[in-house]
Amino acid sequence: MPFLVYQTMVTDSVAGSGTFPTFVSVSLIDLLGIIALFVVILGSLWKYFQWRRSSPPNFFGSTRRTLHMSALVRAFFSELWNRVFLQKDIINNDRVRRFTHLTMFWGFLGLGITSALDYAFNQQGNYIPIFGSNLSGIRFLGNFAGVVMMIGATIAVVRLVTVHKYRTNRNLGDIWFTCLLFIAGLSGFITEYCGEIAYAANPSALPAAAYSISFSASLLISIPYGFHLASIALIFLTAPISFFMHALHVPSMRYMERLGMLVSMKRRSGQKSELLRSKESAMLDQVQEIYEQKKPE
Amino acid sequence: MTRLGMVIDLKRCIGCDACTLACKQEKGTPQSVMLARVFSREYGKFPNTKKFYLPILCNHCEDPPCVDACPSHAMIKRKDGIVSVIEDKCCGAQACVSACPYGAIYYPASMKTFTLSELTDLERYQIQNGIMKIRSAMKCDFCAIRVGEGMEPACVATCPAGCRIFGDLDDPNSKPNLYLHNRMPQDVPFYLRAEANTKPNVIYLK
Numbered sequence: 410m411p412f413l414v415y416q417t418m419v420t421d422s423v424a425g426s427g428t429f430p431t432f433v434s435v436s437l438i439d440l441l442g443i444i445a446l447f448v449v450i451l452g453s454l455w456k457y458f459q460w461r462r463s464s465p466p467n468f469f470g471s472t473r474r475t476l477h478m479s480a481l482v483r484a485f486f487s488e489l490w491n492r493v494f495l496q497k498d499i500i501n502n503d504r505v506r507r508f509t510h511l512t513m514f515w516g517f518l519g520l521g522i523t524s525a526l527d528y529a530f531n532q533q534g535n536y537i538p539i540f541g542s543n544l545s546g547i548r549f550l551g552n553f554a555g556v557v558m559m560i561g562a563t564i565a566v567v568r569l570v571t572v573h574k575y576r577t578n579r580n581l582g583d584i585w586f587t588c589l590l591f592i593a594g595l596s597g598f599i600t601e602y603c604g605e606i607a608y609a610a611n612p613s614a615l616p617a618a619a620y621s622i623s624f625s626a627s628l629l630i631s632i633p634y635g636f637h638l639a640s641i642a643l644i645f646l647t648a649p650i651s652f653f654m655h656a657l658h659v660p661s662m663r664y665m666e667r668l669g670m671l672v673s674m675k676r677r678s679g680q681k682s683e684l685l686r687s688k689e690s691a692m693l694d695q696v697q698e699i700y701e702q703k704k705p706e
Numbered sequence: 707m708t709r710l711g712m713v714i715d716l717k718r719c720i721g722c723d724a725c726t727l728a729c730k731q732e733k734g735t736p737q738s739v740m741l742a743r744v745f746s747r748e749y750g751k752f753p754n755t756k757k758f759y760l761p762i763l764c765n766h767c768e769d770p771p772c773v774d775a776c777p778s779h780a781m782i783k784r785k786d787g788i789v790s791v792i793e794d795k796c797c798g799a800q801a802c803v804s805a806c807p808y809g810a811i812y813y814p815a816s817m818k819t820f821t822l823s824e825l826t827d828l829e830r831y832q833i834q835n836g837i838m839k840i841r842s843a844m845k846c847d848f849c850a851i852r853v854g855e856g857m858e859p860a861c862v863a864t865c866p867a868g869c870r871i872f873g874d875l876d877d878p879n880s881k882p883n884l885y886l887h888n889r890m891p892q893d894v895p896f897y898l899r900a901e902a903n904t905k906p907n908v909i910y911l912k
Contacts, residue, residue, distance in 0.1 A: 463771050463807035463902035500778075500797040501841075578779060578795055655777040655801075662775060662804035680738070688809035689762070692898050693747050696716070696760050699896060699912050701749060 435534040441638070442524075445645030449657075452649030456658050460665075465687030468669070472683070475672045484671055488664045505568070506575075509561045513590060514656070516558020523551035536608050552601075555594055562591040586652035589644045596637035603629045709768075709787040710848055711875040711907030712862070713882040714761055717893070718869035721746050721759035725861035725870065732849060732860035734828065739812045741846040742861045761870070763861070764789060764810040764846040765898065765906030772845075775805035780843065787875075787907055788848050796842035803843065807902040811845045848872070875907060882909070 472481075491497045496514070500507040526547045531537060537548045565587045568575045579587075607630055648654055669684030678686070721744055729735070729742035745760045766789045773781045773789065780795035781802050800813045825833070849859035857863065862872040873880035886895060886909070894912045 459771070459774075460805065463805070463899070463904060465807075498798055502794075502797065506797075580779060583779075652777075658775065659777050659799045659801045662801040663799070666800065666804045684804060685809040688807060689745060692762065692808065693745055693760060695899065696758060696910070696912070697747055697749050699894065700756070700758055 435532065438638075439528075441642055442528075445642065445648075448646055449648050449653075452654055453657050455649060456654060457661070460662070464665075465684065465691040467690060468665075468684055468687040471687065472668050472672055475675050475683075476668070480671060480675075481668070484667050485664060488660060488667055492663050493660050505564065509564045509568070512557050512561030513565065514561075516554050516556075516561060516594075517590070519550060519554025520558060523547060523554060526550070536604075536612075555597055558590065559594040559598070562587065562594055566591045582650065583652045585647065586644070589640045593637060593640040593644065596633045596640060599633040600630060600637050603633060707876050708785070708874050709876040709907060710853065710873070711766065711787065711882060711909065712763075712848075712859075713871040713885050713895075713909045713911060715869045715871070715885070715893075715911045716758060716760065717911070718867040719744070719759040719761055720867050722866060724864045724866055725761060728860040728864035729846070732852070733844075734826070735812075735844060736814045739814055739844055741810070741812075741844065761861075762808060762810065762898075763908065764806075764848075765808055765904065765908040766846075766848065768905035768907065769903070771805040771807065771902075771904060772802035772811055775801040777801065784850075786853075788850055788853075789845070790847035790850055791843050791845055793842040798841060800843070802845075807899050807904060811843055813843050814841065875909075886911070 476484075492499070493514075496507070496511060500510055530544055530547065537544045539545060539548050539552065542548075569579065569584060569587065570576075644651075644653060666682060666684055669682035669687075672683035673679065673681060673686070676683075723744050725742045726740055726744060730740065733741060735741060742761065742763045745762060746757055747760070748755050748757045750756050766787055768787075770781070770783055770789045773783050775781075777799050778795050778797040780792050780797070781789065782792060783789050798813070802811045803813050849857075849861075852859060858872050859870075862870040871882045871885045873882045875882060877883065889895070889911060895909050896912065897906045898908070898910060900906075
């Protein structure tokens with residue numbers, strides 16, 4: 410596996426004049442990415458089992474019996490589009506907060522897509538000019554998404570500092586997540602700028618895939634890039650305990666409620682969601698069981 | 707520490723729904739929202755059938771999943787043990803509705819008003835003065851305002867059978883603790899859906 414090959418730094422570039430990717434190789438970034446993904450999956454599973462413990466026991470069975478797989482998939486994409494991408498009916502009481510939330514979300518998503526595209530089409534970690542290359546679209550999307558995310562993150566940070574009410578409504582997990590997003594975005598743009606300068610000075614530098622870790626990169630690149638990587642790593646590594654998890658938790662909860670409504674509609678059993686009905690039924694079953702227990706003689 | 711809670715003696719409940727109505731009157735909840743419901747179920751085989759009533763309300767859990775689920779921190783666990791909604795903070799994510807194992811949290815589909823056609827004078831006043839938000843999650847808060855003024859929650863004060871006993875569960879001399887202490891040996895205290903591990907503060911007595 411490529412990311413397990415830890416090749417010590419071998420470079421022919423002059424110390425202090427390396428290009429932007431020379432600080433850490435793509436293989437190390439890949440390794441970090443896989444660890445981050447693993448952490449997010451673990452966090453999601455933890456949340457899921459927490460909810461599963463308190464979910465009604467009959468709900469999943471009745472959902473599976475009543476709804477076809479196509480209905481489950483349709484409901485999933487409908488929730489994904491309306492609740493997650495468009496965020497309909499959410500945060501309607503504060504326009505600035507809604508705008509901030511949307512921009513941070515869309516920016517984060519755009520950066521995620523950019524990273525995936527970069528991994529797919531630029532595995533060597535080559536320098537991509539923003540205009541004039543086949544892969545310029547990837548870099549352009551990354552920059553655009555970064556700007557969108559930074560608009561939201563900057564407003565959020567400014568509000569955290571200046572608006573007392575907004576600050577008191579946040580807890581440590583929210584502040585941590587918001588600040589990390591801001592630092593990741595800011596350090597990303599600084600790194601990119603410094604990388605441009607370094608590449609202009611030394612266009613023949615090796616691509617990132619040739620190294621594990623290089624100490625020959627300019628400090629102007631190493632410091633912001635170090636911050637950038639560290640903040641992204643922290644965003645994912647602390648995901649299970651930070652505000653990050655709400656992005657998966659809240660839509661999942663809404664999806665369950667939606668399934669409950671679909672089952673009720675299919676059975677024509679009124680406006681009450683099947684999820685609520687299952688909860689009530691679970692409580693009544695429990696009490697009935699207690700009543701039916703034989704008294705000790 | 708204060709830990710407000712309730713003991714509900716199922717033997718005493720006669721299913722009269724007085725608690726449901728008292729709650730609706732106290733809270734002015736919309737048509738589809740009932741924060742204090744009473745269910746009934748028949749069991750056994752004819753001719754040996756019996757019926758029990760089960761009053762349901764928010765269990766004001768020590769480890770409330772709704773608080774954990776709320777992305778905007780509108781759902782809070784107060785120092786006195788009451789779990790309540792800060793309407794102003796509610797962003798409408800509705801994660802709390804799904805997360806609650808007791809189905810005790812509502813998010814009205816339409817406007818959160820008592821009548822569907824028009825606002826009452828009280829609602830108009832509350833909305834204009836920022837006291838009430840037209841759309842937010844709703845749940846039982848043990849009538850926090852009444853409790854703050856030294857009264858009992860409306861459902862407790864109204865129950866004609868006296869099946870609801872309200873007080874501080876951390877105080878050994880409180881009404882619910884004394885009630886539990888003096889119960890008959892065959893009376894079994896239990897929590898609803900204990901498997902959810904939410905540590906409820908509503909104790910049922912069979």
